[in-house]
Amino acid sequence: MSLDTPVKGCLHTPVLRERGQREVFCGLTGIIWLHRKMQDAFFLVVGSRTCAHLLQSAAGVMIFAEPRFGTAILEEKDLAGLADAHEELEREVARLLSRRPDIRQLFLVGSCPSEVIKLDLGRTAERLNQRHAPHVRVYNYSGSGIETTFTQGEDACLAAMVPGLAETDAENLLVVGALPDVVEDQCLSLLHQMGVDQVQLLPARRAADAPKVGSRTRFILTQPFLADTAAALERRGAERIAAPFPFGEEGTTAWLNAVAHARGVHPERFEKVTAAPRARARRAVAAHAETLRGKSLFFFPDSQLEIPLARFLARECGMRPLEVGTPYLHRALMEPELALLPETALSEGQDVDLQLDRHAALAPDLTVCGLGLANPLEAAGHPTKWAIELVFTPVHFYEQAGDLAGLFSRPLRRRAILSGEVRP
Numbered sequence: 140m141s142l143d144t145p146v147k148g149c150l151h152t153p154v155l156r157e158r159g160q161r162e163v164f165c166g167l168t169g170i171i172w173l174h175r176k177m178q179d180a181f182f183l184v185v186g187s188r189t190c191a192h193l194l195q196s197a198a199g200v201m202i203f204a205e206p207r208f209g210t211a212i213l214e215e216k217d218l219a220g221l222a223d224a225h226e227e228l229e230r231e232v233a234r235l236l237s238r239r240p241d242i243r244q245l246f247l248v249g250s251c252p253s254e255v256i257k258l259d260l261g262r263t264a265e266r267l268n269q270r271h272a273p274h275v276r277v278y279n280y281s282g283s284g285i286e287t288t289f290t291q292g293e294d295a296c297l298a299a300m301v302p303g304l305a306e307t308d309a310e311n312l313l314v315v316g317a318l319p320d321v322v323e324d325q326c327l328s329l330l331h332q333m334g335v336d337q338v339q340l341l342p343a344r345r346a347a348d349a350p351k352v353g354s355r356t357r358f359i360l361t362q363p364f365l366a367d368t369a370a371a372l373e374r375r376g377a378e379r380i381a382a383p384f385p386f387g388e389e390g391t392t393a394w395l396n397a398v399a400h401a402r403g404v405h406p407e408r409f410e411k412v413t414a415a416p417r418a419r420a421r422r423a424v425a426a427h428a429e430t431l432r433g434k435s436l437f438f439f440p441d442s443q444l445e446i447p448l449a450r451f452l453a454r455e456c457g458m459r460p461l462e463v464g465t466p467y468l469h470r471a472l473m474e475p476e477l478a479l480l481p482e483t484a485l486s487e488g489q490d491v492d493l494q495l496d497r498h499a500a501l502a503p504d505l506t507v508c509g510l511g512l513a514n515p516l517e518a519a520g521h522p523t524k525w526a527i528e529l530v531f532t533p534v535h536f537y538e539q540a541g542d543l544a545g546l547f548s549r550p551l552r553r554r555a556i557l558s559g560e561v562r563p
C-alpha cells in the first residue's frame with residue numbers, strides 16, 4: 140500500500156478513556172535495554188528486593204562482563220526512617236565509583252519504595268555531581284511502577300539527560316530513542332547516503348559522544364513513548380520533526396521523508412537511496428502478510444507502540460484492528476500516525492475487567508498484550524503476542540520490517556500448526 144492511499148484515518152475518532160485497574164510492568168524494565176546501549180553508564184536502582192529481583196530475572200545474570208546495573212536495597216530500618224538513607228547511598232556510590240573507573244554516567248533510579256519514604260534522589264544526584272564531576276555525571280529519574288508503564292523508564296531517563304547537554308549554535312539533527320546498535324547503524328547509513336550530516340544520537344553510546352542542543356537543533360523521535368524527552372528538548376529550543384514512526388516500509392519511508400524535507404534533500408536523491416531497501420522491506424513483509432491478511436487484531440495497552448504497530452499491521456499486512464488500546468495517547472506525537480490508521484476503536488488507559496469483556500465479545504484472531512494477560516488469554520484459546528518483545532527485538536527501519544511482521548505472524552502460524560490447519 141502506498142503512502143497516499145486514501146484512508147479516513149483516526150484523527151477525529153472519539154477515544155474511550157479508562158482509569159481503572161491496570162496490568163503493566165514498571166519503568167525499571169527500561170534499564171534492561173538502556174544499559175546495553177550506554178556502554179559507560181551504570182544504573183543504580185534505589186529500591187527493594189522486589190526491584191532487584193525484577194531486574195535480575197528480566198536481564199539475566201551477566202557472568203563475564205562487569206554489570207552495568209545494580210540495586211541499592213532499602214532495608215527495613217531505612218523504610219522505617221531509622222537510618223539516613225541519603226548518607227548510606229552516597230557512601231555506596233563512592234565505593235562503586237572507586238571500584239569502577241570505567242563508569243562515566245551514573246543514573247540513580249527511583250522506585251516505589253524510595254518514593255514512599257520520599258528519598259530525595261535529585262538532591263543526592265546534585266551532591267554526587269559536585270563530588271565526582273567532571274569524570275562522572277550523575278542523573279536521577281524515577282522508574283517507579285505507580286501509575287506508569289514500562290516504556291516510560293526510557294523516557295524519564297532521556298529527559299533527565301537533556302538539561303545537562305551542552306549548548307550549540309550549530310545546525311544539527313538529533314535522532315532520539317535507544318535503538319539496537321545494528322539498527323542505529325542502518326539509520327545513520329541511510330541519512331548519510333541522503334546527504335544529511337551533523338547527525339547526533341540521544342542516547343549516545345558513550346558519554347563523550349553526547350549530543351549538543353540549541354535553537355538550530357531539529358530532532359526526530361524513533362519511539363512513540365518519548366513525550367517528556369521531546370518536551371525537554373523543546374524547552375532547550377530544539378524543534379521536533381513530526382513524522383510517523385519508522386516501523387515497516389511505509390513508516391520508515393515517511394520518517395526518512397520528513398527528515399529529507401526538513402534538510403532539503405532532493406526528491407531524486409531520496410528515491411535513489413530508498414528504492415532498493417523499500418523493495419526489500421516490501422518483499423519481506425509480503426511473506427508474512429499472507430498469514431496476517433484479513434485477521435482481526437486487538438491491542439491491550441502496554442508498550443505505547445500500539446498505534447504505530449496497528450497502522451503497520453493494518454496498512455502493510457492487511458490486518459483488521461478491532462480495538463487499539465494505549466496507556467497514554469500523546470496526540471501531538473501521534474497525529475501523523477492517527478492520520479494513517481484506518482478507522483478503528485481507540486482506547487486510552489485501562490480498566491482491565493471491562494476491556495477483557497470487550498475482548499471476549501470481539502474474539503479477535505490475535506491479541507497484543509502484556510505478560511500478565513498473555514497466559515490466561517492463551518489458556519482461553521486466544522493467540523497472543525507479548526508487547527514487551529517489541530522493545531527487545533530490533534524492529535525499526537527497512538531491514539527489520541519483515542522481522543516485525545514475523546513477530547505477529549508466528550503466533551498465528553503456531554496456532555494453525557497445532558490445530559492441524561497447516562503443515563509445519
Ligand code: SF4
Pocket residue numbers: 165166167186187189190191193249250251252282283284285
Ligand atoms: S519499582 Fe515498584 S513496581 Fe517496579 S519492581 Fe520496584 S516495587 Fe515493583
